[in-house]
Amino acid sequence: MPIQRRQFVSALGGGALAGLAGCSRIGGSNGERPGVAGETLTLTTTTSTYDTGLLDELNAPFEDMYGVTVDAVAQGTGAALETARNGDSDVVMVHARSLEDEFMREGYGINRRDLMFNDFVIVGPEDDPAGIEGMGSAVDAFATIAGAEATFVSRGDNSGTHTKELAVWDEAGVEPGGDWYRETGQGMGEVLNIANEQGGYTLSDRGTFLSQRSEIDLTILVQGPIRDGPELLANPYGILAVNPEIHDNVNYDLAMAYIGYVTSPDAQQTIAEYEADGEQLFFPRALSEEPNFQQYVPEGWSGNATE
């Protein structure tokens, strides 16, 4: 079959489609198929959304509803955004707000929306050699780990988790290095396995840890804000489209339909109900009784907006 460039459809059509996706199911009584039927959406995302299985749960009804295919590529936040910069994906679902804001300031990303959140947790061996269990401060816990030179396994891969980890080290005034600090460049699942093997600590998103908990002997030693832990360990997820003005091959109308879908009541319900090991993994955040439209604008943005 001939390989064809994906056709670009007007942003207006995409916006209208997204609006429809957020409000009602496509097709209705006349059974008409959506204009995007048969197309493929390339979604680059972080490992936590994929490895927990949430993404398959979310994407199956979207694929059925629109008659499309979603190619989900789990790469970690940094790589997911870089792939999008190259114009090789249509929509990005990640969890490092600072990297997302930078992505939008550079013009590559548009129409970001808050999607969901969970939290990071500091996990480690049950015998807790550094003695951080129950600490109310992530900064204190990290400082204690550094002081004790206890093994800490880092993602080291420019992911959302790594970005958060670096932020905590920065707050703790520690520049981690030396034998005790091990940068792996691996995804969250591998890092948990490595920390398990080496009796080390690591920072993990709650979802991946819970979905893998039965396979490892690590335990949560410092909780995130979902369980009354420090707010610094909050883990918000955003979703944003790639800017078709920069890459004209972006399947923008389908990307906007997807954003509309995952922020719709149905999908938010799917997110709320998704469990692993008997626990809710993610908390929906796209709908609110008091909508905050400032979420559309990157923090610190000072472009040509009229104020």
Next chain:
Amino acid sequence: MTAVPLLFEFPFEAVYIRSIIRVSLYVSTVAVLLSTLVSLPIALVVGFTDFPGKRFLTAVINTGMGFPSVVVGLLVLFAVSNQGPLGQFGLVFTPEAMILSQFVLATPPITAISLAAIAGVDGNVRSAAHILGGTRLDVALVTIKEARYGIATAILAGFGRAISEVGSVLIVGGNIASANGVSKTRTLTTAIQLEARQGRYETAMYLGAVLVVLVLLVNAVVVRLGDGRVQR
């Protein structure tokens, strides 16, 4: 044939494993076939001809056997990316990109081993074919026939290289399976990597066993074909 009841349940959906096997076989088989079509003519020309720089070219071909998989993946990614020279074809994260990667990886070993096999053919055989009025094509075909066992080994080496590699197909293919578990660019190797990453070692081991059995089966079939002719 009556279905033999399984002695145990697999820890994954049958559709998942079947689609992964299909993608793995499709990508590696096409890549190796294309590699063979390119490699044999090169091996024949280099093997038959004496020219300045022949030793250098042979050294380059042999060096290619050691191409690092992830570097090939990176280079192919740059080529097929929207920003690259082949970007207009939309190849990134497709089986075609994986075929291209494996083609690049499989061509050097097939060329090098075929060249060794062809060089090993007695010069008198080629001379005899020529004297009997054979064209260059006839001489080439006779040589291939004489070297068939070595060429089969070359193709097997190329196939083994292609189907067992993980770095480049992960980079250019994206390890994609749809929400219902059907693989698009997920191969046996990238599936093993994914399952291990998620701590599902049991599934990873099963997939590993499937991969090993698959390679053994392919080897057995090709060797049998080779042996059959020898014993005739």
